Amino acid sequence: MTGRNAFYAQSGGVTAVINATACGLIQEARRLRLQQPGSIGKVYAGHDGILGALTEELIDTDLESDADIARLRYTPGGAFGSSRYHLGPLATHRRHFERLIEVFRAYDIGYVFINGGDGSMGAAWHLSQTLAELGYPLQVIGLPKTVDNDLVLTDTCPGFGSVAKYVATSMREAGFDVASMARTSTRIFILEAMGRHAGWIAAAAGLASGHEGEPPHLLLFPEVRFDAERFLARVEACVQRFGYCTIAAAEGLCDEGGCAIGALPQSELPSHTQAGGVGRYIAELIHARLGYKYHLALADYLQRAARHLASGTDVEQAHALGVAAVDRAVAGGRDIMLTLHRLADRPYRWEIGEVPLTAVANRERRMPAEFIAADGFHITDICRAYLQPLIEGEDPPPFRDGLPDYMHLGNHRVPRRLQAFLP
Amino acid sequence: MTGRNAFYAQSGGVTAVINATACGLIQEARRLRLQQPGSIGKVYAGHDGILGALTEELIDTDLESDADIARLRYTPGGAFGSSRYHLGPLATHRRHFERLIEVFRAYDIGYVFINGGDGSMGAAWHLSQTLAELGYPLQVIGLPKTVDNDLVLTDTCPGFGSVAKYVATSMREAGFDVASMARTSTRIFILEAMGRHAGWIAAAAGLASGHEGEPPHLLLFPEVRFDAERFLARVEACVQRFGYCTIAAAEGLCDEGGCAIGALPQSELPSHTQAGGVGRYIAELIHARLGYKYHLALADYLQRAARHLASGTDVEQAHALGVAAVDRAVAGGRDIMLTLHRLADRPYRWEIGEVPLTAVANRERRMPAEFIAADGFHITDICRAYLQPLIEGEDPPPFRDGLPDYMHLGNHRVPRRLQAFLP
Numbered sequence: 001m002t003g004r005n006a007f008y009a010q011s012g013g014v015t016a017v018i019n020a021t022a023c024g025l026i027q028e029a030r031r032l033r034l035q036q037p038g039s040i041g042k043v044y045a046g047h048d049g050i051l052g053a054l055t056e057e058l059i060d061t062d063l064e065s066d067a068d069i070a071r072l073r074y075t076p077g078g079a080f081g082s083s084r085y086h087l088g089p090l091a092t093h094r095r096h097f098e099r100l101i102e103v104f105r106a107y108d109i110g111y112v113f114i115n116g117g118d119g120s121m122g123a124a125w126h127l128s129q130t131l132a133e134l135g136y137p138l139q140v141i142g143l144p145k146t147v148d149n150d151l152v153l154t155d156t157c158p159g160f161g162s163v164a165k166y167v168a169t170s171m172r173e174a175g176f177d178v179a180s181m182a183r184t185s186t187r188i189f190i191l192e193a194m195g196r197h198a199g200w201i202a203a204a205a206g207l208a209s210g211h212e213g214e215p216p217h218l219l220l221f222p223e224v225r226f227d228a229e230r231f232l233a234r235v236e237a238c239v240q241r242f243g244y245c246t247i248a249a250a251e252g253l254c255d256e257g258g259c260a261i262g263a264l265p266q267s268e269l270p271s272h273t274q275a276g277g278v279g280r281y282i283a284e285l286i287h288a289r290l291g292y293k294y295h296l297a298l299a300d301y302l303q304r305a306a307r308h309l310a311s312g313t314d315v316e317q318a319h320a321l322g323v324a325a326v327d328r329a330v331a332g333g334r335d336i337m338l339t340l341h342r343l344a345d346r347p348y349r350w351e352i353g354e355v356p357l358t359a360v361a362n363r364e365r366r367m368p369a370e371f372i373a374a375d376g377f378h379i380t381d382i383c384r385a386y387l388q389p390l391i392e393g394e395d396p397p398p399f400r401d402g403l404p405d406y407m408h409l410g411n412h413r414v415p416r417r418l419q420a421f422l423p
Numbered sequence: 424m425t426g427r428n429a430f431y432a433q434s435g436g437v438t439a440v441i442n443a444t445a446c447g448l449i450q451e452a453r454r455l456r457l458q459q460p461g462s463i464g465k466v467y468a469g470h471d472g473i474l475g476a477l478t479e480e481l482i483d484t485d486l487e488s489d490a491d492i493a494r495l496r497y498t499p500g501g502a503f504g505s506s507r508y509h510l511g512p513l514a515t516h517r518r519h520f521e522r523l524i525e526v527f528r529a530y531d532i533g534y535v536f537i538n539g540g541d542g543s544m545g546a547a548w549h550l551s552q553t554l555a556e557l558g559y560p561l562q563v564i565g566l567p568k569t570v571d572n573d574l575v576l577t578d579t580c581p582g583f584g585s586v587a588k589y590v591a592t593s594m595r596e597a598g599f600d601v602a603s604m605a606r607t608s609t610r611i612f613i614l615e616a617m618g619r620h621a622g623w624i625a626a627a628a629g630l631a632s633g634h635e636g637e638p639p640h641l642l643l644f645p646e647v648r649f650d651a652e653r654f655l656a657r658v659e660a661c662v663q664r665f666g667y668c669t670i671a672a673a674e675g676l677c678d679e680g681g682c683a684i685g686a687l688p689q690s691e692l693p694s695h696t697q698a699g700g701v702g703r704y705i706a707e708l709i710h711a712r713l714g715y716k717y718h719l720a721l722a723d724y725l726q727r728a729a730r731h732l733a734s735g736t737d738v739e740q741a742h743a744l745g746v747a748a749v750d751r752a753v754a755g756g757r758d759i760m761l762t763l764h765r766l767a768d769r770p771y772r773w774e775i776g777e778v779p780l781t782a783v784a785n786r787e788r789r790m791p792a793e794f795i796a797a798d799g800f801h802i803t804d805i806c807r808a809y810l811q812p813l814i815e816g817e818d819p820p821p822f823r824d825g826l827p828d829y830m831h832l833g834n835h836r837v838p839r840r841l842q843a844f845l846p
Contacts, residue, residue, distance in 0.1 A: 014603045016596075048606050077599030083607040168826055173439075173728035176500030176829060180437045183471050184506040189724060208826065300720035301612060305596035309731060311825065391825035402734065402814035403591055403631065406599060 001038035004110025006329070007058075009049040010082035011116030011123070011145075015159030016307040017318035018145050019079045021115055023072035024322025025143075026061050030069075032326060039330040044107060047413065048081035050114070050123070053103050054096060054423045056416050063412040073319060074397035075406040076307035085423070087123065090130050099421050100127070101136040106417055111139050111329045117146035117157070121337050122361035128335050141325050142337030142357055145318075147304045149200035150364045153355045154339035156390050158321060159304065161314030164204030165391035166306040167193050167248065170299065172208035175215025175246050178295070182244035188235070188286050188294035191216070192279030194303060195250035198366045199223050201303070204387055205248035206379040215246035220282070222252040223367050224376040226261060231282075232289050234377055239292065253278045308404050312393020313348065324352045348389030424461035427533025429752070430481075432472040433505040434539030434546070434568075438582030439730040440741035441568050442502045444538055446495035447745025448566075449484050453492075455753060462753040467530060470836065471504035473537070473546070476526050477519060477846045479839050486835040496742060497820035498829040499730035508846070510546065513553050522844050523550070524559040529840055534562045534752045540569035540580070544760050545784035551758050564748050565760030565780055568741075570727045572623035573787045576778045577762035581744060582727065584737030584813035587627030589729040590616050590671065591814060593722065595631035598638025598669050601718070605667035611658070611709050611717035614639070615702030617726060618673035621789045622646050624726070627810055628671035629802040638669035643705070645675040646790050647799040649684060654705075655712050657800055662715065676701045731827050735816020736771065747775045771812030 008025060010018055022045070029043045045059040046052030052059070059080055061069070072079055087096045103109075114124040121142045128140035144151050149160035171191055178189045193201040199221030206219050217238045220226065238245035253261045261278050283294040321338050328338065336354040343349040371383035379387070397404040431448060433441055448466065455462045468482040469475030475482070482503055484492070495502055510519045526532075537547040544565045551563035567574050572583035594614055601612045616624040622644030629642050640661045643649065661668035676684045684701050706717040744761050751761065759777040766772040794806035802810070820827040 010603070014600055048604075051607065075599065076596050078603035081606065082603050085607060165825055169731055170725045170729075172826055172829065173499050173730060174724040176498065177437055177724045177728040180433070180501035180505050181471075183504065184474065184508060191725075295723050296721060297723035297725050298719060298721035299725065300718050301597040301600045302593045302614075302720050302722065302725075305600040306593075307596060308592055388824065393825065394819075394822055396817075396819070399817055401811065402588055402816065403595060406595065 003033060003038045003040040003330070005041040005108050006043045006111040006113060007046060007053060007104065007109045008043055008113045009046045009053070009115065010078040010080055011049045011114055011120035012082060012084055013147065013304065014078040014082050015145060015147050015304050016076040016162040016310050017158050017315050018115060019072040019075050019077070020315050020318035021143055021145065021158060021322040022079060023069055024319040025113060025325055026069050028323040028326040030066070032330060036330070040111065040326060041108070044109070044414070045080040047411070048083040049085065050087065051083045051085045051423065052081070054099055054421060056103050056418050056421065058107065058414040059411050060414050064409050068407060068409060071407040073315065074307060074395070076305045079409050080411065087127065090133070096423065097130050097134055101131060101134060102418060104136060104138065109138070111141070113141050113143055113325055115143040115145050117148065118151055118360060118362055118364060121357050125335065125357040125361050128357070139329055139334040140357070141329055141333055142360070143321050143325050144337060144339065147194060147201065148198060150198045150366070152360055152363045152365045155342040155350060156340055158314060158318035160200060161311035161390035162306065162309070163194065163201055163303045164207070164387060165311040166303050166309050167191065167201055167205045167299065168207040168391060169309060171205040171216050171246065171248055174297065175208065178215070178244050178246055186293045186295050187239050187244045188283070188292045189246045190279050190283050190294060191248045191297045191299065192277060193248055193250055193299065195222060196252035197222055197364055199250045200367060202248045202250040203367060203371065203379050203383060204391065207384065207387055207391060213242050216248045217242065217245050218247045218377045219379065220247065220249040220253050221367060221372060222250050222254055223372060226253050226255045228285060232286070235286055236290055247282065249278050249282055251278050307397055307406070310395050311391045312395040313390055315395045317350070320352060328354065345385050345389060348392065426456060426461045426463040426753070428464040428531050429466045429534040429536060430469060430476060430527065430532045431466055431536045432469045432476070432538065433501040433503055434472045434537055434543035435505060435507055436570065436727065437501040437505050438568060438570050438727055439499045439585040439733050440581050440738050441538060442495040442498050442500070443738050443741035444566055444568065444581060444745040445502060446492055447742040448536060448748055449492050451746040451749040453489070455749060459753070463534065463749060464531070467532070467837070468503040470834070471506040472508065473510065474506045474508045474846065475504070477522055477844060479526050479841050479844065481530065481837040482834050483837050487832050491830060491832060494830040496738065497730060497818070499728045502832050503834065510550065513556070519846065520553050520557055524554060524557060525841060527559060527561065532561070534564070536564050536566055536748055538566040538568050540571065541574055541783060541785055541787060544780050548758065548780040548784050551780070562752055562757040563780070564752055564756055565783070566744050566748050567760060567762065570617060570624065571621060573621045573789070575783055575786045575788045578765040578773060579763055579813050581737060581741035583623060584734035585729065585732070586617070586624055586726045587630070587810060588734040588814035589726050589732050590614065590624055590628045590722065591630040592732060594628040594639050594669065594671055597720065598631065601638070601667050601669055609716045609718050610662050610667040611706070611715045612669045613702050613706050613717060614671045614720045614722065615700060616671055616673055616722065618645060619675035620645055620787055622673045623790060625671045625673040626790060626794065626802050626806060627814065630807065630810055630814060636665050639671045640665065640668050641670045641800045642802065643670065643672040643676050644790060644795060645673050645677055646795060649676050649678045651708060655709065658709055659713055670705065672701050672705055674701050730820055730829070733818050734814045735818040736813055738818045740773070743775060751777065768808050768812060771815065
């Protein structure tokens with residue numbers, strides 16, 4: 001007896017550990033179909049996520065060895081390709097949903113796993129509802145994934161712990177560099193971190209600071225409206241007191257007008273400065289107003305791809321969620337997203353829970369007020385207690401010839417059975 | 424019988440391993456003065472390098488425990504502070520040299536170790552010559568240090584191997600990220616690397632590419648004049664062939680006019696673009712001309728401070744040079760810089776040599792023509808054979824609470840004995 005097959009889609013921006021979730025999911029499916037025949041069949045992965053289902057670009061994960069699937073655990077990026085493709089409303093995009101039914105029926109797909117953020121959970125719910133309405137009920141299960149840590153109802157999101165560890169480490173290291181030369185050279189260092197709507201990643205940089213005076217000195221969050229005069233006064237006070245000032249700024253910083261600062265029209269910037277990112281804006285502002293030389297780092301994709309410095313906690317959680325998704329699917333779960341539930345801070349204990357997709361879809365969690373220092377420029381001890389366990393543990397990949405030995409799967413496409421389809 | 428004391432100065436931009444050199448030097452001095460009484464006395468470190476000698480801001484390294492000195496091996500930045508201070512010519516700055524003699528005499532300094540790049544070796548030679556002329560002969564020994572890898576007559580420079588490992592790892596990781604989403608999102612990724620005059624660091628990013636088509640696809644070196652049309656044609660061909668294009672660009676890239684591209688006046692840039700760094704220039708150029716969405720990373724200090732990802736080879740060489748400097752000093756060495764001499768590529772074998780300070784002072788080593796691919800956009804196999812051993816080996820620092828457990832020395836200043844001096 002063969003169980004129904006599964007379709008797995010990576011969705012949205014990739015992370016250092018999304019493949020660890022894929023690894024856990026595929027490993028558990030392989031284990032279960034041997035031990036509980038009829039429970040689950042093949043795992044097909046969509047090439048570029050849900051887009052691969054529309055185009056019938058399906059990857060047969062059975063064609064990968066157990067050893068290669070195990071190596072997914074330590075390979076960053078999205079092994080099968082990811083996308084932010086929107087299926088659209090049924091009223092105007094009925095052909096999308098009819099195509100999905102055609103493909104899912106052809107491959108006897110009974111389980112769909114969507115590995116993504118809040119937008120992807122909205123898409124997962126929409127998919128489930130629409131296909132049920134059209135007479136093809138599926139068990140859709142969401143798996144959290146986002147470096148932004150902005151999903152509600154879960155303690156954290158896989159991907160965040162690793163980017164948090166990366167930015168905190170990077171800030172600590174750069175801080176040692178700047179401190180060495182501040183008296184005669186550069187006094188200002190700015191690290192621009194990801195985070196368009198929430199300051200979780202910039203907050204994590206704050207973990208590098210063990211006590212007052214240690215880098216980073218100032219954090220800039222999207223949750224706190226940027227007040228240039230207050231900020232400049234703090235920078236100057238910091239330089240006077242410690243000899244230098246290090247800053248982690250979230251890319252989504254907003255000013256009194258509410259717009260993202262990096263997107264300000266050039267005419268509104270101080271003269272002779274360039275727009276194009278919050279970090280550069282802040283740097284030029286300090287230079288123009290206080291006259292200090294600055295250095296600016298823009299970690300960009302480096303931060304979310306840095307598997308070499310992944311958090312052990314993050315890797316473990318990402319993998320465990322993949323395993324649990326299969327277990328809950330064969331137990332009948334549907335229209336849920338799996339969550340991480342914190343039982344204790346220190347030592348950190350957690351378990352896997354679940355919430356309805358509707359409870360998390362298209363909702364963003366910003367930093368609570370009690371996580372942000374009263375002056376708006378740093379994190380509180382409550383925030384530290386929350387963040388600390390998420391960056392703990394090291395789980396380096398194997399190295400070969402001095403570099404991480406990451407792996408490309410074969411990604412063998414299933415030969416097409418259906419007519420071509422142009423989404 | 425007490426040997427003469429030593430003065431150790433960190434000079435110029437700091438690295439992930441300059442403290443490993445300090446560690447080796449202090450450890451060897453401690454060992455020798457026990458085993459060969461009279462050979463060497465205390466090691467004083469200058470606060471902010473040579474500046475600390477002028478201002479009599481001396482750090483007595485004897486006040487640090489053996490355990491803390493050992494921890495220097497894995498702590499980035501310059502533990503005693505570094506500077507690029509210029510003493511000036513004797514004719515106009517005689518008081519500087521007289522002051523140095525006053526301080527060195529007061530502390531019975533017989534050995535001076537300058538840990539820096541080609542400019543610092545010039546300063547070391549100038550110091551040695553001038554003080555001898557003024558009747559205070561010293562044994563001055565230079566220790567190489569620069570992420571730029573641009574010192575002549577040494578196989579490599581401590582600091583470079585680690586930044587090389589960092590940029591190659593970062594490029595590989597970002598490459599996995601970009602490849603995951605290129606079909607539906609970002610097709611262009613640019614990493615701006617350090618290297619104002621020489622392309623060594625950008626070249627090292629090339630190690631991430633095991634075969635054609637693997638990131639990075641294109642490298643931009645200061646040694647190759649930037650030709651925008653040829654470059655854009657290669658970017659487009661790369662996107663057509665592989666679906667995306669990843670680029671590592673040295674910050675010192677030059678165009679036909681010979682000027683650093685990041686310094687071009689804004690009027691010469693394509694309209695609506697912003698100057699301020701080669702990476703952004705290249706990114707905006709691609710966007711304006713080819714229309715592709717891009718992501719840009721600016722590693723800045725992160726690359727040279729990334730001790731968490733240091734090259735084992737680099738750490739070992741940096742430490743060994745510190746040890747050797749003391750040995751050569753007590754054996755009578757003077758006016759030399761220690762070098763690394765390559766005996767074999769694979770397995771890498773090396774030994775420590777020496778050259779006169781005059782042979783390395785103020786000379787820069789750019790990449791030889793045979794290291795650069797015929798089309799100017801990548802490295803050759805000869806270059807790979809040279810670079811490969813320099814990034815090999817991992818030597819991670821200890822971690823505590825999820826972050827590298829770097830250390831601040833006490834840096835106890837010797838109480839001042841002399842009149843204050845304003846340099």
